[in-house]
Amino acid sequence: MRLISGTTAVAALMALVPETLAADSAVFRDSETGFTFSQYSAPYKIGKTIAFRVAVPSGATPGQPYDAVIQVAAPNDVGWCGLAWGGRMTNDPLTVAWANGQSAVVSSRFTTQHSFPQPYTGASYEVFRTGTKSNSTHWQYTALCRGCTSFPASSSRNTTLNPNGANTFAFAYASGKPSNPSSNTSSFPVHDSYNYWSHDFASAANPDFVSLVARNSGRALEFVA
Numbered sequence: 001m002r003l004i005s006g007t008t009a010v011a012a013l014m015a016l017v018p019e020t021l022a023a024d025s026a027v028f029r030d031s032e033t034g035f036t037f038s039q040y041s042a043p044y045k046i047g048k049t050i051a052f053r054v055a056v057p058s059g060a061t062p063g064q065p066y067d068a069v070i071q072v073a074a075p076n077d078v079g080w081c082g083l084a085w086g087g088r089m090t091n092d093p094l095t096v097a098w099a100n101g102q103s104a105v106v107s108s109r110f111t112t113q114h115s116f117p118q119p120y121t122g123a124s125y126e127v128f129r130t131g132t133k134s135n136s137t138h139w140q141y142t143a144l145c146r147g148c149t150s151f152p153a154s155s156s157r158n159t160t161l162n163p164n165g166a167n168t169f170a171f172a173y174a175s176g177k178p179s180n181p182s183s184n185t186s187s188f189p190v191h192d193s194y195n196y197w198s199h200d201f202a203s204a205a206n207p208d209f210v211s212l213v214a215r216n217s218g219r220a221l222e223f224v225a
């Protein structure tokens with residue numbers, strides 16, 4: 001007969017609890033696109049926030065790249081805002097976006113230094129028509145990202161985000177607008193502010209991820225996976 005000692009059980013519980021409680025994100029169900037996101041509300045100006053939302057497929061294999069859907073809702077006076085998937089400005093995919101008329105432009109960037117981030121082909125985006133819009137107060141986009149969850153964190157090491165727990169993210173934003181908003185290679189001014197948070201991926205898991213991507217991209221299911 002095998003016995004698990006009390007201390008072992010308590011230690012096991014304590015190992016689990018911080019990861020669950022540490023995340024700064026909360027569940028957000030988007031009826032328009034059908035995705036369940038985990039959301040972090042980044043402080044912007046007084047009384048305003050920028051919502052950063054992530055959805056991932058259920059059952060992603062730890063250590064293997066997987067797709068993610070990102071949705072961002074920003075007040076109209078946000079010139080650009082960005083998400084750093086590795087929780088820092090350097091050596092991770094930067095998803096930078098801004099409003100463009102009634103729609104939005106998503107720009108894939110990367111940098112090894114604290115200087116203007118250049119276009120990054122290691123991550124690619126498909127902006128969905130559903131979930132990408134603006135109204136009198138906000139602009140919002142929803143996009144599929146390939147290449148955001150696994151990236152060259154150094155020349156000798158790839159980092160893959162944990163699909164079953166929390167990952168450290170960073171945001172940055174500026175109220176200044178990009179110089180050429182219709183172009184995803186536009187330049188944009190340096191951030192007014194940046195900060196870090198812990199984003200839970202376990203609560204971002206969608207069992208119907210592939211069919212939701214198909215529905216929102218307007219593509220047939222067999223061309224999605």
Ligand code: HEM
Nearest residue numbers: 082083084088089090094114115116170172188189190194
């Ligand atoms: C115009 C483009 C940009 C310029 C010139 C720029 C420049 C800089 C500089 C000089 C710092 C160091 C500041 C300090 O030490 O106080 C910094 C830090 C930071 N930047 Fe940027 N940045 C740009 C775009 C971005 C973007 C697009 C993101 C994220 C999407 C970002 C995220 C961060 C973060 C999180 C930090 C804190 C330090 C770190 O985690 O590496 N930056 N940036």
Ligand SMILES: *[C@@H]1O[C@H](CO)[C@@H](O)[C@H](O)[C@H]1NC(C)=O
Nearest residue numbers: 106107108109119120184185
């Ligand atoms: C801009 O969009 C094109 C077409 O979708 C894409 O090939 C390119 O990688 C994008 N560039 C950036 C910087 O996002």
Ligand SMILES: *[C@@H]1O[C@H](CO)[C@@H](O)[C@H](O)[C@H]1NC(C)=O
Nearest residue numbers: 073134135136137138139140
């Ligand atoms: C405007 O859009 C934002 C972001 O999508 C949303 O949260 C807000 O409820 C919308 N406001 C109205 C009045 O529909």
Ligand SMILES: *[C@@H]1O[C@H](CO)[C@@H](O)[C@H](O)[C@H]1NC(C)=O
Nearest residue numbers: 150151152154155156157158
């Ligand atoms: C990182 O992943 C890329 C794409 O899968 C691969 O080409 C590259 O060799 C990997 N780098 C390392 C250091 O493992």
